[in-house]
Amino acid sequence: MATHAGKFLEPMSLLLPALLFAGLTGMMAMQTGLPRPPVAAGAVAAPVTVTIAPRTFxxxxxxxFQQGTAVVDAPLTEITGERLEIMKFQVSVADYARCVADGACEAPDRRSRAESEMPVTGVSFIDAEAYARWLSDATGQLWRLPTDAEWAFAAGSRFADDALGVDGTLDNPADRWLAQYEKEAALGAGASAMPEVLGFFGENEFGVADLASSVWEWTASCDSRTRIDGNGAVINSLESCGVRIVEGRHRTGMSSFVRDARTGGCTVGAPPDNLGFRLVRDTGWQAWINQWWKSLAD
Known part of the structure; x- marks a missing residue:
């Protein structure tokens, strides 16, 4: 009898945690707004993506970054990027319009052609987050903004190193500010400031299109202020999540509610020409757990 009971309890011991996890996931979905399966299967097709293999970069x-009293370049580090699935193109006008039609997104600010195959612009970090939640619900998959490091990983050779090679003291930061404006102006010299149709600016070595073009892209990363010692080791760091990092021809911080950088909100350097975004797709149960913890933190 004990033998039969043991055989019965063995699979039950595996089934019980699975049932508890499923119940917990359902409760979290209702309470925290986690992505849920779509009401109608296949109502929204998943975007075209590119998968990037792991590498060190x-x-x-x-x-x-500050060292003593001087503002300095961030230390160059080597990090290993994990496998990443990212949208090949930026979110389009047509795709974003579906979210607006469903009442899940606010209509964008218009400043360019509103053709369906144009990248959507005039959107804030808050708008991008709302779209990611809507797309997750509509596809039954988990979509989110990339971190700044993930964006750099996907950008490859199109990622702009923002090192200036000029230190600025707190009493006299002018040299560093001037160097930054000059570098950013050179990066944009002769480049179109207006959005173009998806794919217009070509692909990088991984097949990701339109990186570092006329549309800067929101990332999930918060702006921060970090103090380092003479060896580059971090002494302390303070995040400011009311400002998020945007990536394009150059990198800068932008107030999360801003839709048009020309109106202000850029923390340093030349403001981006246009604000848009693309998303990454998370897979596996760990992604859902991470999203749950993120929703609690928010």
Missing amino acids: GYRPAGK
Whole structure:
């Protein structure tokens, strides 16, 4: 009898945690707004994506870095990027319009052609987050903004190193500010400031289109201020999540509610020409757990 009971309890011991996890996931979905299966299967097709294989690459963290009394370049570090599935194109006018029609997104601010195959612009970080939630619900998959490091990983050779090679003291930061404006102006010299149809600016070595073009892209990363010692080791760091990092021909921080950088909200340097975004797709149960923790933190 004990033998039969043991055989019965063995699979039950595996089934019980699975049932508890499923119940917990359902409760979290109702209470925190986690993505749920679509009401009608296949109501929204998943975007075209590119999968990037793991690799190690050089990366300077986003944010402001200070060494003693001097503002300095972020230390160059080597990090290993994990497998990443990212949208091949930026979110389009047509795709974003579906979210607006469903009442899940606010209509964007218009400043360019509103053709369906144009990248949507005039959207804030808050708008991008709302679209990611809507797309997750509509597809039954988990979509989110990339972190700044993930964006750099996907950008490859199109990622702009923002090192200036000029230190600025707190008493006299003018040299560093001037160097930054000059570098950013050179990056944009002769480049179109207006959005173009998806794919117009070509693909990078991984097949990701329109990176570092006329549309800057929101990331999930918060702006930060970090103090480092003489060896580049972090002494302390303070995040400011009311400002998020945007990536394009250059990197900068932008107030999360701003839709048009010309009106202000850019923390340093030349303002981006246009604000848009693309998303990454998370897979596996760990992604859902991470989203749950994020929703609690928010």
